[in-house]
Amino acid sequence: MPTTKIEIKKEKLIVVEGIDAKLFFIYALAHLQIDGIQVLSYGGIAELSSYLKALSLSPNYETAKTLLICRDAETDAQAAIQSIRSSLDKNNLPSPGGPFDWADGVKRVGFVLSPGVGSDGGILNGTLEDLCYALLDNKNPIMACVDSFLACAASSGSAIRWPHKSKLHAYFAVTKYVGLKLGEAARAGALDWEKEVFDPYVRMIREM
Numbered sequence: 754m755p756t757t758k759i760e761i762k763k764e765k766l767i768v769v770e771g772i773d774a775k776l777f778f779i780y781a782l783a784h785l786q787i788d789g790i791q792v793l794s795y796g797g798i799a800e801l802s803s804y805l806k807a808l809s810l811s812p813n814y815e816t817a818k819t820l821l822i823c824r825d826a827e828t829d830a831q832a833a834i835q836s837i838r839s840s841l842d843k844n845n846l847p848s849p850g851g852p853f854d855w856a857d858g859v860k861r862v863g864f865v866l867s868p869g870v871g872s873d874g875g876i877l878n879g880t881l882e883d884l885c886y887a888l889l890d891n892k893n894p895i896m897a898c899v900d901s902f903l904a905c906a907a908s909s910g911s912a913i914r915w916p917h918k919s920k921l922h923a924y925f926a927v928t929k930y931v932g933l934k935l936g937e938a939a940r941a942g943a944l945d946w947e948k949e950v951f952d953p954y955v956r957m958i959r960e961m
Contacts, residue, residue: 761813763791765961768808769823770798774867774881776936778823782958784946790961798824798833802840809844819961820846822864825880830866834876837864852876853953855960863957870953882917885935888944888951889924899923 767790769775775794782790795804801824808814822841826833834851841848847858853870855863866876868883877883889896899920903913913919925931930938938944946955 759793759808759811761791761808761811761817763789764816765790765819765821766808766817767792767821767823767958767961768795768801768804769793770795770801770825770881773935774823777881777885777939780936780939780944781946781951781954785955785958787958790958798827798836801837802843805840805844805846817860819861820863821957821961822862824864824866826866826868826876826878827880828878830876830878833866853957861961863960865954865957869950880917882915882921882935884950885939885944886917886921886924888946888948889921890945895924895927898927 767778769778769792772794775792778792782788782792793808795801801822808817822837824833824837830852838848841862846860847856847862849856849863852864852866855861867881868877868879868887871877902923903916903919907913921935925933925938925943928943930941930943933941933943
């Protein structure tokens with residue numbers, strides 16, 4: 754359970770996985786020109802349930818009307834869905850039928866998974882870095898260079914454990930965003946918030 758006090762300042766809360774995700778959504782809200790939403794980080798995926806418990810014990814919890822949970826799908830979107838729903842059940846919160854949907858009860862609760870929804874309507878496996886890579890300018894010829902570089906590195910025997918992170922930061926490394934973390938790059942304007950892949954997130958944010 755978080756040891757620092759959680760300060761609830763607004764009626765609409767987005768709780769996210771980690772500081773980079775927190776900054777990502779803060780700057781997404783700024784782009785959308787949406788006020789009245791507070792973004793909080795619950796840490797790692799294993800900490801969601803204890804964070805929700807701590808949140809419920811925080812001052813002003815009763816003033817929070819809407820809660821949107823965001824996390825990575827990782828390698829198994831269905832397992833991520835079950836994990837979120839289990840955390841909600843343990844904390845007596847309404848549980849939506851699936852991602853990018855809402856349930857009403859003591860609070861209005863929804864959740865989203867990154868990197869989002871595929872062209873077939875299914876929930877994709879992956880992470881926020883995958884979503885961010887999809888939000889880059891795909892007309893930039895550097896994108897093809899990134900793919901070639903990673904293919905070359907792999908063929909040379911490099912173990913690329915986190916391809917999504919490697920692709921994103923390889924792109925940053927040869928642009929003005931070199932050295933920036935994901936959230937910092939979002940603040941610096943690296944991401945195209947208007948891309949269709951981000952539409953399901955925008956819809957959920959606007960429905961809060």
